[in-house]
Amino acid sequence: MAQPIMRRTHFVWRCVAILCSLLSIAVIIAGIVVVVVCHVIHPRVPVISVVDAHLLHFNYDGAGGLVTQINIVVRSQNDNMKAHAGFSNFNLELFFDGIRIAVLSTAAPYEVKKNSSVDFNYDYTLDPIPLSPQQMEYVDAYLKEDEVRFDLKGGVRARWRVGVFGSVRFLCNLNCRLRFHAANGTYISRRCSSKA
Numbered sequence: 001m002a003q004p005i006m007r008r009t010h011f012v013w014r015c016v017a018i019l020c021s022l023l024s025i026a027v028i029i030a031g032i033v034v035v036v037v038c039h040v041i042h043p044r045v046p047v048i049s050v051v052d053a054h055l056l057h058f059n060y061d062g063a064g065g066l067v068t069q070i071n072i073v074v075r076s077q078n079d080n081m082k083a084h085a086g087f088s089n090f091n092l093e094l095f096f097d098g099i100r101i102a103v104l105s106t107a108a109p110y111e112v113k114k115n116s117s118v119d120f121n122y123d124y125t126l127d128p129i130p131l132s133p134q135q136m137e138y139v140d141a142y143l144k145e146d147e148v149r150f151d152l153k154g155g156v157r158a159r160w161r162v163g164v165f166g167s168v169r170f171l172c173n174l175n176c177r178l179r180f181h182a183a184n185g186t187y188i189s190r191r192c193s194s195k196a
Helices: 011-041 133-145
Strands: 047-060 065-078 085-096 099-105 110-112 116-125 148-161 167-180
Touching: 047 133, 047 148, 047 167, 065 085, 065 099, 065 110, 065 148, 085 167, 099 116, 099 148, 110 116, 133 148
Parallel strands: none
Antiparallel strands: 047 065, 065 116, 085 099, 085 110, 085 148, 148 167
16 A cells, blocks of 8 residues: 655745744734724824804905905814824915915924813904905895805824824814804804814
């Protein structure tokens, strides 16, 4: 009776099997680390939001130029209990009927401590913006409706540090409509927060 011939596995295939095993172990360890970090830190994405605003002046002059003065308070919020958040490239643009009338930005990157926030108060008095006859009709309609609308668009880059594990980066986009009562300039408060 003939004995079966035992073939040896080629060296290259053994190396591939060992490499795949090590890679699988590394992925499992990384997954465990992520789960532990999430349970310890309870990470929340940093956000920016409009917390207050006031329309101080809104009308057009005899030449059809929109004259407006507006105040907007933007909050950078870090709800993480155990990690500081860094914000950079903060840039928001304020539009009226598609016309960019103001840019809200910061001069340099900034940090928000854990479980804290930082407010930025933007106060703009704008030079008269020339309006078309149709846009002047919109302004008249807004004044009659007692509701003026602006669009605020833009975002900020945010990151939070996780000790020795490095940092996680987010792009927080803000896109919302700001509404004001034309008669007294009060802000009609609605949720206006960034999405990651």
